[in-house]
Amino acid sequence: MDFSIFDAPASPHTAPPRLTTAEPDADPESSTRSPTAHGCTGPPDIPEPPPFKRPRAAASVLPLARCFVQKHCAQTCADLRANDAASVEADLALAASFLRQDPPNHSQCRVFAERIETSTWEALLTKGWPHVCWREAYVLAQLMLCCMDTEAQDEEKALQRCDRAFILGGPCTEVCDCIALLEPAVSPPVLNGRPTDCVREDLPPAVTALRPSHPIERRRMPTHLSELRAIHTRGAAVLLEGGMDGWQAPSRWKDFHWLRAAYGHRLVPVELGRLQVGEGSGAASRGRWAERIMHLDEFVDTFLLREHLAEGEGRHAEIGYLAQHALFEQVLRQLQHDFSIPTICSLGKLKHVNAWLGPGGTVTPCHFDSYDNIFAQVVGYKYVRLFEVNQSDFMYGIKEAATGLEAQGNLSAVDVENPDLKAHPLFANAKYTDAILSPGDMLYVPAGVWHYVRSLTSSFSISFWF
Numbered sequence: 227m228d229f230s231i232f233d234a235p236a237s238p239h240t241a242p243p244r245l246t247t248a249e250p251d252a253d254p255e256s257s258t259r260s261p262t263a264h265g266c267t268g269p270p271d272i273p274e275p276p277p278f279k280r281p282r283a284a285a286s287v288l289p290l291a292r293c294f295v296q297k298h299c300a301q302t303c304a305d306l307r308a309n310d311a312a313s314v315e316a317d318l319a320l321a322a323s324f325l326r327q328d329p330p331n332h333s334q335c336r337v338f339a340e341r342i343e344t345s346t347w348e349a350l351l352t353k354g355w356p357h358v359c360w361r362e363a364y365v366l367a368q369l370m371l372c373c374m375d376t377e378a379q380d381e382e383k384a385l386q387r388c389d390r391a392f393i394l395g396g397p398c399t400e401v402c403d404c405i406a407l408l409e410p411a412v413s414p415p416v417l418n419g420r421p422t423d424c425v426r427e428d429l430p431p432a433v434t435a436l437r438p439s440h441p442i443e444r445r446r447m448p449t450h451l452s453e454l455r456a457i458h459t460r461g462a463a464v465l466l467e468g469g470m471d472g473w474q475a476p477s478r479w480k481d482f483h484w485l486r487a488a489y490g491h492r493l494v495p496v497e498l499g500r501l502q503v504g505e506g507s508g509a510a511s512r513g514r515w516a517e518r519i520m521h522l523d524e525f526v527d528t529f530l531l532r533e534h535l536a537e538g539e540g541r542h543a544e545i546g547y548l549a550q551h552a553l554f555e556q557v558l559r560q561l562q563h564d565f566s567i568p569t570i571c572s573l574g575k576l577k578h579v580n581a582w583l584g585p586g587g588t589v590t591p592c593h594f595d596s597y598d599n600i601f602a603q604v605v606g607y608k609y610v611r612l613f614e615v616n617q618s619d620f621m622y623g624i625k626e627a628a629t630g631l632e633a634q635g636n637l638s639a640v641d642v643e644n645p646d647l648k649a650h651p652l653f654a655n656a657k658y659t660d661a662i663l664s665p666g667d668m669l670y671v672p673a674g675v676w677h678y679v680r681s682l683t684s685s686f687s688i689s690f691w692f
Contacts, residue, residue: 276491302366318366463614473604491522498544503637610680
């Protein structure tokens with residue numbers, strides 16, 4: 227199974243696949259969703275099907291899921307047995323056998339698939355998944371339940387099971403194919419109305435005084451490949467203007483009401499709180515740093531639209547960030563037509579295209595990545611600070627942890643905007659460049675360059691790793 231989303235180099239937003247919850251009595255089988263809840267604490271809480279339901283997808287989803295289960299079930303069962311998960315292995319084998327029957331025994335398959343869902347979810351919340359086979363079992367159970375739901379003509383619930391499988395299991399081809407089959411049955415047409423300019427076009431008064439003290443080099447996006455190759459070869463960060471000429475994204479995506487109306491019924495992973503550098507456990511400004519799965523409409527209402535109701539609210543008491551997620555593969559598939567892959571990415575092999583959506587006040591601690599990166603600021607404003615590779619001796623990369631965010635030593639222990647020079651005296655010698663990214667800007671960040679990012683307004687960004 228391709229779970230490459232968790233094989234990417236560690237960064238402050240590439241956490242182990244462990245979700246936490248604030249509700250101690252989370253019930254994985256709950257089917258009600260509180261209108262004020264900030265996130266889901268068990269398997270998807272499913273709302274009533276919308277009135278725009280289209281033809282059923284069961285006939286297409288069933289053979290796809292059966293093929294997927296047939297392909298992966300035996301190996302996953304063997305791995306579960308070898309990792310002291312015999313009860314999950316037995317349930318998976320039985321669920322798969324009922325799915326393989328012709329016709330499938332839907333009621334019995336559902337019984338055992340739901341048992342797998344419950345046991346794997348409880349393990350994730352209490353201790354994390356100790357082996358990839360637990361994640362595989364969860365994905366297999368979700369796809370089997372997806373078949374049961376489509377057969378019961380509940381494509382909305384089936385699609386949200388696929389969302390769960392994608393978020394927790396990674397963008398494997400079969401899950402993406404099921405999403406593509408189910409989307410037309412439950413999704414409203416993408417709205418084409420005029421954007422309502424939810425995001426400020428100019429910096430708010432609270433940040434107009436912020437000026438880069440060591441400006442990053444700025445230049446127009448080159449039109450010739452030879453010029454792009456020269457930038458790539460030099461290996462230094464540069465801010466490129468005009469790279470989004472012709473994109474529809476800057477005008478369409480700034481309307482968060484539009485985004486909510488078109489995709490609010492989908493599930494997305496949201497980071498809550500602020501990760502404190504130097505603490506792999508993720509202690510945050512309010513409680514502990516956590517990740518929850520919630521409906522996109524809840525995320526937009528709670529963290530994006532709320533910012534515009536009170537001028538200058540800026541940093542929320544609780545920050546929510548949809549960070550470094552393959553959103554264009556999972557949810558916003560139709561929006562791939564609103565942007566294009568920057569030409570400079572052709573100088574390498576494109577690895578990941580991730581979305582970053584959140585309110586003002588989100589912070590990505592200083593770190594470096596193992597890939598070259600084009601960071602495209604589509605909507606809103608962000609402050610960035612960069613330290614070239616030759617400054618690494620002053621950055622106090624965290625190397626003690628064996629797993630998690632700090633495993634590769636690519637996360638700095640320094641709060642670069644408020645450094646503790648007693649704890650990190652060498653940081654006083656670090657030289658940096660900085661910039662305010664505006665809509666339409668693209669920042670080229672070579673592999674190994676340390677970078678820190680803070681959003682100044684609600685914003686929508688895309689990163690292209692290559």
